[in-house]
Amino acid sequence: MTPPTPTSAAGGPATPLQRWLAQARFETATILRHGEQLLVALVLPALALVVLALTDVPDLGSGRRIDVATAGVFALAVVSTAFTGQAIATGFDRRHGVLRFLGASPLGREGLLLGKLGAVGVVIALQLLVLGTIAAVLGWRPAAIGIVPALVTVVLGAAAFLALALFLAGTVRAEGVLALANLVWVLLLGLGVLVPTDELPESLTPVARLLPSGALGDGLRLSLVEGAWPVSQWLVLLVWTALGGAAAARWFRWSD
Amino acid sequence: MPAVEVIGLRRDIGAVRAVDDASWSAESGAVTAILGPNGAGKTTTMECLEGLQRPTAGSVRVLDTDPWRAPAAHRAKVGVMLQDGGLPVTTTPRRLLHHVARLHAFPGDVSGLIQRLELDRIGGRSIRRLSGGERQRVALAAALVGRPEVAFLDEPTAGLDPHARLEVWDLIRETADASAVVVTTHSFEEAERIADHVVIMHAGKVAAEGSLAEVCDGRPLEERYFALTGGGRR
Numbered sequence: 001m002t003p004p005t006p007t008s009a010a011g012g013p014a015t016p017l018q019r020w021l022a023q024a025r026f027e028t029a030t031i032l033r034h035g036e037q038l039l040v041a042l043v044l045p046a047l048a049l050v051v052l053a054l055t056d057v058p059d060l061g062s063g064r065r066i067d068v069a070t071a072g073v074f075a076l077a078v079v080s081t082a083f084t085g086q087a088i089a090t091g092f093d094r095r096h097g098v099l100r101f102l103g104a105s106p107l108g109r110e111g112l113l114l115g116k117l118g119a120v121g122v123v124i125a126l127q128l129l130v131l132g133t134i135a136a137v138l139g140w141r142p143a144a145i146g147i148v149p150a151l152v153t154v155v156l157g158a159a160a161f162l163a164l165a166l167f168l169a170g171t172v173r174a175e176g177v178l179a180l181a182n183l184v185w186v187l188l189l190g191l192g193v194l195v196p197t198d199e200l201p202e203s204l205t206p207v208a209r210l211l212p213s214g215a216l217g218d219g220l221r222l223s224l225v226e227g228a229w230p231v232s233q234w235l236v237l238l239v240w241t242a243l244g245g246a247a248a249a250r251w252f253r254w255s256d
Numbered sequence: 257m258p259a260v261e262v263i264g265l266r267r268d269i270g271a272v273r274a275v276d277d278a279s280w281s282a283e284s285g286a287v288t289a290i291l292g293p294n295g296a297g298k299t300t301t302m303e304c305l306e307g308l309q310r311p312t313a314g315s316v317r318v319l320d321t322d323p324w325r326a327p328a329a330h331r332a333k334v335g336v337m338l339q340d341g342g343l344p345v346t347t348t349p350r351r352l353l354h355h356v357a358r359l360h361a362f363p364g365d366v367s368g369l370i371q372r373l374e375l376d377r378i379g380g381r382s383i384r385r386l387s388g389g390e391r392q393r394v395a396l397a398a399a400l401v402g403r404p405e406v407a408f409l410d411e412p413t414a415g416l417d418p419h420a421r422l423e424v425w426d427l428i429r430e431t432a433d434a435s436a437v438v439v440t441t442h443s444f445e446e447a448e449r450i451a452d453h454v455v456i457m458h459a460g461k462v463a464a465e466g467s468l469a470e471v472c473d474g475r476p477l478e479e480r481y482f483a484l485t486g487g488g489r490r
Binding site for chain 2: 011012013014015016018019022023026029030033034092093096097098100101102103104105106107108111254255
């Protein structure tokens, strides 16, 4: 029990890019190895896709059902990873002092946030790949001219939900984050994520359109089903990103 | 110039004055032990030195740098072991240590550290499933893997069995050959075994500071400690 040990002082930090990539890789691996996160990020959206594709309920409005359903499930995947998964993971990392430890390391606070951003991007890309493959098998045919605006919608949606996740994770105790993040995930399913806001009860439609869930779901449906550029939905998502980001910057606490 | 300087440090947390006009320093090549009852201000002082808390008044300098919002180049020279570990529980010790090593340009030998701290047996196990003592050793390894010039170790041997404690003491002493090591502890034996320099805190203030011989002044450390902090055996 006494082999060599590093003791002499030396060295500096890895380059910023190396640090951020290392953190993104570490966070991505942590998400992909975590059963509960995989359940929310992949298994439940895949189940939702199959159920929506093979049944007639709920009513998804005009357009081929599988196309509308796939766009909604993509939105669900973004919400699951950028919001629910990140809020819970960050909330518990805060509780366990991980944010403070990594904040004091060469990674720092900026590196930690950039690493999360990178991990969310990689996981969402994997989700879209897997869910898109399942959807294609079920007959999904997206509007080719809608791919670019759909990608923009995904990026803006992920930014908005990640900002809100960090706000929640940085202000509420871990157990509260767990409960709230799951509750919000369930509520958002019915507020424009899976079902178009036009198909919601009349009183809910205007509210849902102003929520990030409605903007993300409708934006993806407009892009992928109709090949349109959902500019008003992008504006809604940008406003939520700004609000969530400002709130997180103002109230995020690094320790529980 | 000392590697670590605490100069008239005051830190208020809400209405509580956690540290009150504390001044002391720590040299490279030495182990400095901070002792004091719970709530004496040890961890708050450490967190100011780690850049995790901002002094309300006074200042702290680490390697002649203000650690609050210090750049990555500074943080790479500083190893931190938090009192509550700061370990992500969903990964394994081996993955964590390799990850922390990747944040440094010239990290230490991760495998050697794993072997030295007897983490090889548990290196692939989820941190969530480790005992308190095992987590302590992982946190210590994470603090030292970057070969720091200054290491802040908050209660590094809390919860360790006697064998592991001896090994950790040896490792701390070796680390101090080329670095400044600051540890907080409640163990008189630990301070007497590893410390070159001792700071005793009480109610946020420095009650005594100096070499072990200076602070003890010919009496056992335990006796001096209780005389300075009040209480002790009846």
